[in-house]
Amino acid sequence: MARRTAIVGVGQTYHTSKRKDVNGQELINEAVKRALEDANLTLKDIDAIIIGNMDHFEAINYVDCWSVDGSGAFMKPIMKVTTGGSTGGTLGACAYYHVASGFFDVVMAIGWEKNSESDTQAAISTCADPILERDFFGGAIGPNAAEYAMYMKEYGATQEDAARVAVRDHNNALNNPYAHLRKFITVEDVMNSPMLCWPIKLLDSCPRSDGACAVIYASEDRAPKITPKPAWVHATAVSHDYVYFGDFDWEAMPTLEATATRVYKRAGITNPLKEIDVMELYLPFSTCGVIWMEHMWVCSRGESPSLIRRGVFDMKGELPVNPSGGVLSTNPIGATALIRIGEAALQVMGKAGDRQVSNVKTAMATAFGSCYWFEATILRATKP
């Protein structure tokens, strides 16, 4: 039987395009120190560490060993987890399992990336099968661009519908001092930005960032002693599919639907639009913010553009999405999905500053990786 577990502290760096002033270990250390400070803990209180990034991006494959001075894992149990873009979601799930299992009381998850040290598109392309698919894989952008081409044809959606998502996330970042991109934009700006992979344009797309994030999980006994308002983990779900991109079923989106279904069931949610107060979604492109709402059962097929137009997902709407500015504003890949969990936790804990949504009882965070791997976490202010 799993033990109740809560998030009790979050730390992150001020994400930016190039942190020339620090190496990877030092970047990690910044996030770790901030998380410990946030939870008012010291390294002695941490029983185990889970760390992850896209390890070939910095061409260092033994990251759990190499980063030990920065991560605080010196002589502690440490495990490396790396699942592409969804790494942060898996980091969170793994830290949760460690505590929920009863083996460890306080566990820190760390996600990080120094995207500036390598060529992101070239490195991401190596996730595609080298013999059959790599040459046709348009970097990170290709598959999602093709997905939206299909959706536009099927439902009559437009590039402007996606542009509205881009505007929402970018402008929300103005409230987030940690966000990488913090510039006010309009739909016209998005439509005029350079085309990357039709129909996805520059402002529809996530940036490459250097950054790190650390999130501390604690057991039921320890959590209330650490913080007055822990963010209780009610459910996590992870769903992985095939390795060939040609195997995707973009009409049914089986991994997203399975993950959403499982996490809602485990958390007792039947109407996500009404029962969830805020969502931090891993949307690497604005187009995903149109299509994926439907496969998460927030609305029915083809309905998403009209909800977006009505402002349902804006800060003042019925279900605010990405108050942090989301992935379109900040993307240190190994950290990105963990930042979603951290931001969702801050919302529940009431510590989200200018980006705080009022009266958050239930928050959801999702993670996504190239092979259409999806993960989700539901956090609440009350114990499960």
Next chain:
Amino acid sequence: MGAPAGGEKKLLEISSGEAEHVYYWHCGYYMSQFLLGLRDRKTILGIKCPRCGRVYVPPREVCGRCFVTMDEWVDLGTEGYIYAFTVVKLPYIDPNTGKPIKVPRTDIYVKLDGADTCLMHWLDETDEKKIAVGARVKAVFKKRRRGTIHDIEYFKQI
């Protein structure tokens, strides 16, 4: 003490250099048969799961859903329709060559007649206004074929 190397605080950047690393991948029986099908028979082979009946292309040993070994080969021919596509305009670095790709380039997901999964490849048309999801396409083979996915030069709309 100030900066130990003397003078103000300087931040260096070190490169990994120019070295290349070549990989050799073993295709296995299934992928090899698929590639030989392109080279020797100018046709695209798929494989069918005995349990769920799904026809996979490219063919592989195990049906992931059922976790059974497959051995019922299907000749899928050379025609299908565009399931999805994108036109790449950003000249990112090709990890195979270290050089920027040539753009614009149209990547397509082809649902061949009789297959349940898509084959990825290129389309010879690069103007998105002239390409339609759902359009019928046919594989165009190279005259000189070597047993790689590029024995198909591209697909064209028919």
